[in-house]
Amino acid sequence: MDDLTRVREWEADVPPLTDEARSAARVRLQSAISRENHATRSVAPSRRLVFRMAAAAAVAAVGGTVVVASTNRDGNAVPRTSLTAAQVLNKAADRSRSDSARLPIPRNDQYFYTRTYSTQTPLKGGRAKTWTDESWLSVDGSRPSRRQEHGKVHHDPPLGKHEVAWPPTTYAKLQTMPTDPDKLLNLFRVGRKRSPMTDTMAFDQACLLMMGPRVMPPGLQAGALEALAKIPGVKLDHDQVDGIGRPGIAVSYPNSTFTFVFDRKTYAYLGLRTKGIGLERVNGKWQNTDRYFEMRSLERMAVVDHIGQRPQG
Template sequence: MDDLTAVRELSDDVPELTDEARTAARFRLQRAIVQEGRPRPLSRRLMLRAAVAGTAAAAVAGGVVVTARHEPGTDTPQLTNLSAAQLLRRAADRSRAGGAGTPVPRDDQYVYTRTYVTRTYVKDGRTRTWTDESWLSVDGSRPSRREEHGTVHNDPPLGEHEVMVPPTRYADLAKWPTDPDELLKWLRMGTDTEQGYREAFMNACQFFVVPRVMPPGLEAATFEAVARIPGIRIDRQAVDALGRRGIAVAYPKFDFAFVFDAKTYAYLGMRLTGSTVTYRGRKATHHGWYHEMSALRELGVVDRIGQLP
C-alpha cells in the first residue's frame, strides 16, 4: 500500500474538514519547492505527517502552540478606528522597535520557550490551562524536547531533507526576505489567486505556531505582508490567554487569528478554534470544538536541554 492510499483510508473515519484544515494540509503538500534559496522539498515522512495533520483538524501536536514575545505597556492611546491593515502596520513598527535585543542563536544551541495555554470547550464551557516548556534545536541537528498541552515529546534530529514550511532552522529563516512585497510572494508560494492568499495567511500563521527566534526584521515584514492580503478582517473584542484585551486579525473562514494588544499593538498570540480527534486503530473519535489562546511567557537561547536562560 502506498502512502497516499494510506492517507485516503485514514480519512474515511474522520469528521468533515474545515476550510483551514484542508488548506493547512494542502500548503504543506503543494509548492514546497520554488525558486533557488527558498525552502527545500518536504521529505516523504513529513509530507505524510502534514496530510494527517490536516485530516485531524488541529488535533495533532504543533498545531496550537503560538508565541508572543512582547509584553504590552499602557502608554499608547487606544485607536479604535484602525483597519486590519493599519493595525498590522503599527504592529510591524512595534516589532522593529522592540527587536533590537533579539538573540542570534548558534546552530549548536537551543531555543527555550515557556508558553501559557488556555483552552475552553464549546460544549460545556470547561477550561483547561497548561504551562509548557520546550528546548528546540536551532539547526535541527540535535534531539529536541517540546512540551505541548502538558505532554513531553522527545523529537529526533531532523533528517537532511526534512524542513517545515516556513522553516524553523534559523539559517533557513535568515534566507527569507524582509521586504513585505517579496515576502508575500514567498508566502503565496508563487500563486497569485484567492487560494494563494489563503495559503499566504496560513503560512504567516505558521511562523508563530512553532516557537522560533525570528531573524531581524522578519516578524515585522510578516505583519506587513499580511496587511497586503485582500479580505483580512478585524475583531476588536478579542482577549488573550492571560485575559489581556486585544484586537484580532483574521482571514474569512479561517479559525486562526493574530491577536495584538489594543493599546500598544504588541503581538500577544494567536486565537484558534479547533476540534480534538483521537484514534484507536483506524477508528476516529471527535471530542468537540474548543477555543484556544497561547502566550509566550519567556524566550531565550541556551546551550543544552534543561538549561534555563
C-alpha cells in the same frame, strides 16, 4: 423637518455603515437606553434618544473606522482603536522590529527557549483545559530538542531528514527567507495569483510561521505582518483577551481558522487563537470529538545555552 429625515440627510454624504460600525452603534444604543430607562423608569426610549444614537451611528461610519470603548479585567474603560486592520498589522511590524533588536543572534550550538500558555475551550460549553508548555529547540537542528505541547513532552531527534518542509525551524533556513513584504506575500501564496483562496492560504502560512517555537531572524516576523497588511479583507476584532488575561486586539481573515492577537496598547504579538477539532482514540481508531477554540499565548522567548536552562528575569 422630522428627526429621521435629518438622520438620512446626515448619512447622505458618508459611506454605508460597516458591520463594525453597526455593532458599535448598537452597543452604544443599548447602553444609552439602559441609562435612560434607569433615569426615567420608562421602557420605551425617547425620540430624542433615538435621534441622538442614530446620528452617532452615522458619524461613526465616516472614514470607515469606529471608536468605542471596552473594559479591561479591572472593569476600567479601555478605548478601542480607530485604526484599520492593516494599520494595526503595520504597527505590530514596527514593534516586532524593536523587540527583535533586543535578542542576540543565536549560535548554532544554542537553543530557542519559549514558554506558552494555552487554553482550550469547547464550543458547546464545558470546562476549559489549560497548559503551560516550555520548549528548547536546537538552533541549527543538529542536537536533540525538547518540545512540550499540551503538557506532553516530546524528545525530538536531530533534524536531518526529519525536518518538516514548512515552516522551517532552523535559524539558517529562516535566514534564507525574504523579509520584503511583497516577496513574502508571494511566498505565502506559493507563487499563485491573488484570489480569495490564495489570500486565505497566505494568512494561514504566516500564522504557521509565527505559531511554532522559533526565534526568527531580524525583520522576518515584521515582514510577514506587513505582507498580511497587503491582503484585502483582513478584519479587526476589537475585544480580545489572551489566555493570560492581557487585553488585546485581533486580526483575522474570513475562512481562516487562525486569529492573530496583539497587545492593545503596544501592538506586541501576544499569540494566536485557533479553531480546532479534538481527536480521541476509540477501539483503536481516531475519531473526531467536539470542536473548540484554543488561545496560545506567548509568555517568554529567549536564546539559552542548553536544554533545561531558563532565561533570567
